[in-house]
Amino acid sequence: MYALAGGASALNAVFAAETVQPAAGTAQLIIAAVISIVLIVVLIVWVKMHPFFALILGAAVMAVAANMGFENAFTSFSKGLGDTVGGVGVLIVLGAVIGRFLTESGGADEIVDTILAKTPLKRLTWAMALAAFIIGIPLFFEVGVVLLIPIVMLVAKRAGLPVILVGIPALAGLSALHGLVPPHPGPLIAIDALSADLGLTLALGLLVAIPTVIIAGPVLAKPMARWVPVQASTTLLAPVSEREGRRPAFGVALSVVLMPVVLMLLMTIVRSTGFDDSVLGQILVFIGTPLQALLITSLYAMIVLGTALGRTMGEVAKETGDAFAPIASILLIVGAGGGFKQTLVDSGVGEVIGNGIAGSGMPLLLAGWLVAVFIRLATGSATVATITAAGIMAPLAGDLSSTHVALMVLAIGAGSVFLSHVNDAGFWLVKEYFGLTVGQTFKTWSLMECAVSVVGLLGVLLLGLIV
Numbered sequence: 001m002y003a004l005a006g007g008a009s010a011l012n013a014v015f016a017a018e019t020v021q022p023a024a025g026t027a028q029l030i031i032a033a034v035i036s037i038v039l040i041v042v043l044i045v046w047v048k049m050h051p052f053f054a055l056i057l058g059a060a061v062m063a064v065a066a067n068m069g070f071e072n073a074f075t076s077f078s079k080g081l082g083d084t085v086g087g088v089g090v091l092i093v094l095g096a097v098i099g100r101f102l103t104e105s106g107g108a109d110e111i112v113d114t115i116l117a118k119t120p121l122k123r124l125t126w127a128m129a130l131a132a133f134i135i136g137i138p139l140f141f142e143v144g145v146v147l148l149i150p151i152v153m154l155v156a157k158r159a160g161l162p163v164i165l166v167g168i169p170a171l172a173g174l175s176a177l178h179g180l181v182p183p184h185p186g187p188l189i190a191i192d193a194l195s196a197d198l199g200l201t202l203a204l205g206l207l208v209a210i211p212t213v214i215i216a217g218p219v220l221a222k223p224m225a226r227w228v229p230v231q232a233s234t235t236l237l238a239p240v241s242e243r244e245g246r247r248p249a250f251g252v253a254l255s256v257v258l259m260p261v262v263l264m265l266l267m268t269i270v271r272s273t274g275f276d277d278s279v280l281g282q283i284l285v286f287i288g289t290p291l292q293a294l295l296i297t298s299l300y301a302m303i304v305l306g307t308a309l310g311r312t313m314g315e316v317a318k319e320t321g322d323a324f325a326p327i328a329s330i331l332l333i334v335g336a337g338g339g340f341k342q343t344l345v346d347s348g349v350g351e352v353i354g355n356g357i358a359g360s361g362m363p364l365l366l367a368g369w370l371v372a373v374f375i376r377l378a379t380g381s382a383t384v385a386t387i388t389a390a391g392i393m394a395p396l397a398g399d400l401s402s403t404h405v406a407l408m409v410l411a412i413g414a415g416s417v418f419l420s421h422v423n424d425a426g427f428w429l430v431k432e433y434f435g436l437t438v439g440q441t442f443k444t445w446s447l448m449e450c451a452v453s454v455v456g457l458l459g460v461l462l463l464g465l466i467v
Contacts, residue, residue, distance in 0.1 A: 029349040032065035033378050040340070040422045044438050051428060052329075055336035058422075059343040066347040080342025084425055085335040088142050092327060092334070092429075094294035095146025098256060098301050100323035105305035106246075107253030108150045114250050115151075116158055124159060125169045128152065129217040132173025133209070134261075141178040141426065145171070147257060149433050156232035163232040163434055164444050165225035171430065171445065172217030176452050179382060179417040180212070180410055181205040186386035190409040193390035194397050198272070201406040204467075208410055208459035216451035224447070228440045248305055256301045263293040330432045337425035341380040344423060349378045364400070365411045365464055368393045369457050372415025380423030385416040403467045407460050414456030420449045 036058045043054035059077040102108040119127045156166040182188050267288025275281040306316040376385035389412045420427045431441040
């Protein structure tokens with residue numbers, strides 16, 4: 001995942017960095033990718049190997065089978081693991097600290113009690129989808145996940161509902177916004193590559209995202225909860241019996257959740273209005289970057305949910321340390337997923353698949369979606385799928401109207417989130433946080449991603465007939 005970069009030059013630099021030359025022939029690359037993915041699934045599901053080692057072995061097989069050389073079998077994997085942990089991993093750590101203080105202080109309980117008191121039980125899934133939709137506009141998917149997980153878990157536990165029934169609507173809101181709406185990095189890169197109008201793309205993206213979230217979230221969550229009736233896990237939360245002292249007020253607890261949202265939203269407004277050249281604008285852009293926003297929020301949480309409630313600095317430090325242990329396994333698995341993804345990217349398999357589809361002569365919006373779908377399936381990265389598909393479709397989109405260029409961005413964005421599986425770090429993030437098996441993750445998270453992608457495409461095609 002890439003941090004938001006300012007200006008076209010930064011986006012072009014990212015695109016150039018992802019362009020690779022295939023290491024082998026088309027058939028060999030596709031076979032190598034299929035074999036490595038099947039191997040990972042077999043090792044995890046049937047051999048019962050830990051996902052971290054399964055992903056390492058899968059990456060090694062992919063590298064060797066794709067003619068990347070024995071000496072380079074782990075080079076791409078190591079780079080991808082380092083990039084993922086250095087980027088997403090830091091956000092997960094900071095989010096875990098925020099979540100720990102929210103739960104340990106009773107702040108998350110206060111938010112949950114208020115939501116349950118104000119929302120009828122039958123509308124709880126819709127409330128979670130709306131909350132995720134709102135905060136998902138400025139937040140990266142990973143940031144939104146780590147901020148919403150404590151709330152999702154406690155809402156499900158208090159209401160006595162399967163965690164899938166509450167969690168899928170929240171994930172659908174975050175995922176749809178991530179793939180369809182700027183300022184998320186994928187849509188921004190596609191907008192730049194296709195020379196689309198940002199404001200028009202934002203407006204059309206929100207139009208597509210609303211029905212997409214409804215169908216892939218609250219509607220689809222009901223049958224999913226019957227298929228996977230998993231109850232909320234409290235592994236990542238502080239036990240209730242350990243909470244002492246008074247609870248923070250609802251407004252204080254909510255301010256901790258919303259602070260990174262507000263900081264990132266301010267950064268977006270500053271950049272979109274051209275105010276980032278001023279001193280104040282530069283400060284707002286700096287503190288609104290995801291890492292800085294979560295760091296500031298973590299420190300804020302330590303104060304308002306820690307020392308302000310009578311805890312000593314020693315107790316605050318201990319609580320911070322306790323937040324790290326439960327996420328160690330998550331960090332390793334997510335990092336390994338990023339390493340496997342990088343091996344696929346460096347092999348050139350995404351480039352081969354994308355070029356083949358783009359030259360087939362099918363309708364451009366559908367072609368853009370399919371290019372992104374196949375690259376997403378091959379590499380596991382929504383951002384890589386968007387970058388590559390936008391670069392492939394850019395020469396073909398030159399004669400389109402401004403509206404249809406914006407729709408091309410959305411078609412690519414919808415394709416980029418299709419069927420998250422074992423080569424996607426997000427797959428492991430959701431699996432570990434929700435305490436699911438690999439099979440259950442496929443039946444919930446992966447299916448939800450397919451729904452977001454397909455419903456998003458249908459919305460784009462419908463708008464293409466109207467505008």
